Amino acid sequence: xxxxDEIEWRVTPGLSPYAETVAEMEARxxxxxxxxxxxxxxxxxxxxxxxxxxSAEDDELLLPDxxxxxxxxxxxxxxxxxxxxxxxxxxxxxxxxxxxxxxxVAAIENWVxxxxxxxxxxxxxxxxxxxxxxxxxxxxxxxGAIGVRVRRWVSFHGFSxxxxxxLSHFSGIVPCGLGEFAVTSMARLGVAVDMTSVxxxxxxxxxxxxxxxxxxxxxxxxx
Numbered sequence: 649x650x651x652x653d654e655i656e657w658r659v660t661p662g663l664s665p666y667a668e669t670v671a672e673m674e675a676r677x678x679x680x681x682x683x684x685x686x687x688x689x690x691x692x693x694x695x696x697x698x699x700x701x702x703s704a705e706d707d708e709l710l711l712p713d714x715x716x717x718x719x720x721x722x723x724x725x726x727x728x729x730x731x732x733x734x735x736x737x738x739x740x741x742x743x744x745x746x747x748x749x750x751x752x753v754a755a756i757e758n759w760v761x762x763x764x765x766x767x768x769x770x771x772x773x774x775x776x777x778x779x780x781x782x783x784x785x786x787x788x789x790x791x792g793a794i795g796v797r798v799r800r801w802v803s804f805h806g807f808s809x810x811x812x813x814x815l816s817h818f819s820g821i822v823p824c825g826l827g828e829f830a831v832t833s834m835a836r837l838g839v840a841v842d843m844t845s846v847x848x849x850x851x852x853x854x855x856x857x858x859x860x861x862x863x864x865x866x867x868x869x870x871x
Contacts, residue, residue: 650719651855653784655740660692660846664733666699666718677802680741690737691847694729695815698821699784701725701795703766709854711820722795725776726821732813732833734846738806742798747859749798753778756807759857763809763849767839780809782832790823810834811846 658855663847669692696715701724703740708726715728720762725733757773760780764771771791780792792809810833818831834841 650860653763655687655689657854658688658690660690662693663695665696666697666716666729667692669737670718670720673739673804675854677739677804678715678798680739681800681802687741688737690739690760691850692734692735692737693733693843694735695732695868696817697728698728699727699729703726708822709820710822713818714820715718720795720805722797724793724795727795727808727823728813728818728821729808730813730817732811732835734807734809734811734843734850736806736850738796738803740803740861741801742803742861743801745858747801748862749796751860751862753794753799753858754797755860756794756796757792758860759850760807760809760852762856764791764851766852767834767841767845769834769837769839781829782837784822789830791832791834791837793823807851809846811841811843814827 650706676685676688680687698709698715698717699720700717701720701722701792703723704725738756757780761771769782771782774781778794779790781788782791783789792807795805796803797805810831811835812835813830815836823831
């Protein structure tokens with residue numbers, strides 16, 4: 649059985665409304681847990697909006713009237729979604745793929761890093777800072793964010809990768825609570841690429857992401 653037989657790979661064109669997307673994602677996660685649906689990788693774009701993770705602080709929302717703001721059950725703080733940003737929702741059964749949330753987050757990071765490498769961009773993770781980073785010193789910036797939730801060992805939410813969004817839209821928040829760091833994109837780094845090519849690279853590196861997951865002996869409970 650191939651990865652594509654086990655896991656649905658869905659790409660939704662246009663801009664997907666956030667609230668409806670989250671509702672569908674939560675319903676799908678419950679169906680996966682019940683054994684009624686396949687796991688899902690869902691790639692899409694949202695209209696401009698801000699989301700607040702479970703650790704978001706009120707003073708990190710700098711322009712509350714700029715775009716709609718949604719409270720999200722994912723981990724992390726404030727982030728921005730909008731056109732030109734590839735959002736990937738990762739709905740996997742970690743009960744069978746490995747009950748290790750830290751390993752899962754690291755696998756997503758490495759998946760996006762491998763994708764960026766296909767376009768000549770050197771991405772990396774940084775200890776103590778979840779997400780994907782590029783550059784060093786004055787040129788250091790965040791190019792991708794990670795925010796996941798795990799319920800009954802089924803994951804949902806996932807990652808965002810800045811392909812060519814309007815970076816000025818990030819100024820309405822303190823992105824991920826890290827105001828001292830800039831935000832960048834593939835386009836800002838001089839890589840002009842269409843979303844289809846990014847999706848193809850994500851698909852190409854997805855089997856390695858799955859292989860990186862490992863089992864642990866944690867007890868079965870909501871996380």
